[in-house]
Amino acid sequence: MEKKHTLSVLVENTPGALSRITGLFSGRGFNIDSLCVAETLDPTLSHLTLVTHGDDMIIEQIIKQLRRLIDVYRVVDVTGEGEFVEREMALIKVRAEKDTRAEVLRMCDIFRCKVVDVSPKTYTLEVTGPESKLKAVIELLRPIGIKEIVRTGIIAMQREKKSL
The missing domain is CATH 3.30.70.1150 (ACT-like. Chain A, domain 2)
Incomplete structure (x- = not known):
């Protein structure tokens, strides 16, 4: 069953990092419903909040593929990890x-x-x-x-x- 998932991604703050992440989605035919990126307290890192739709298997596949990207430090599906504020x-x-x-x-x-x-x-x-x-x-x-x-x-x- 498809549902909305909000992913929290900690990524290197370097040119091309966002492009590689969005390319992963477009290359596999996944849609990004919402995307927000900003620098963290550490100026070498950015926090990316991404909203997408999919069943649990698709989201698991997306998370695994994001974790393989060299610029990505951490990926968490906040909608699947307990309570969150949005x-x-x-x-x-x-x-x-x-x-x-x-x-x-x-x-x-x-x-x-x-x-x-x-x-x-x-x-x-x-x-x-x-x-x-x-x-x-x-x-x-x-x-x-x-x-x-x-x-x-x-x-x-x-x-x-x-x-x-």
Whole structure:
């Protein structure tokens, strides 16, 4: 059964490393739903969060192939390793003329969004949270008139054990 998997990959921060990882996916016909990469505390390493779909056998194959790449230090399927925290950020430019401004601001208040830019006819909102929250905000803003959306992609981190 296919399901969403979030992979956490620690990789060398070198030219071509990301290209080799994405090439592994495209070369085997796997899709990347979301990809987010940034430098870690150690500037020689990057943390890559990758979301893909597949059954357990396919994901196991992807992980094994990623581990074989010379640039890769660690690969963890955070969705299969216990509890984790995941977040995404979106910037949403929405129509905000006289008749819709109050409604947009009410939704911002309900979903704890930030208005990060204002023009005479639009508001640009910053929304951060789990993917389900972003989808809910987008669906509620759609009838008002979304002009543009830019999303970061999912980032994820395993939770620490809470027992002493």
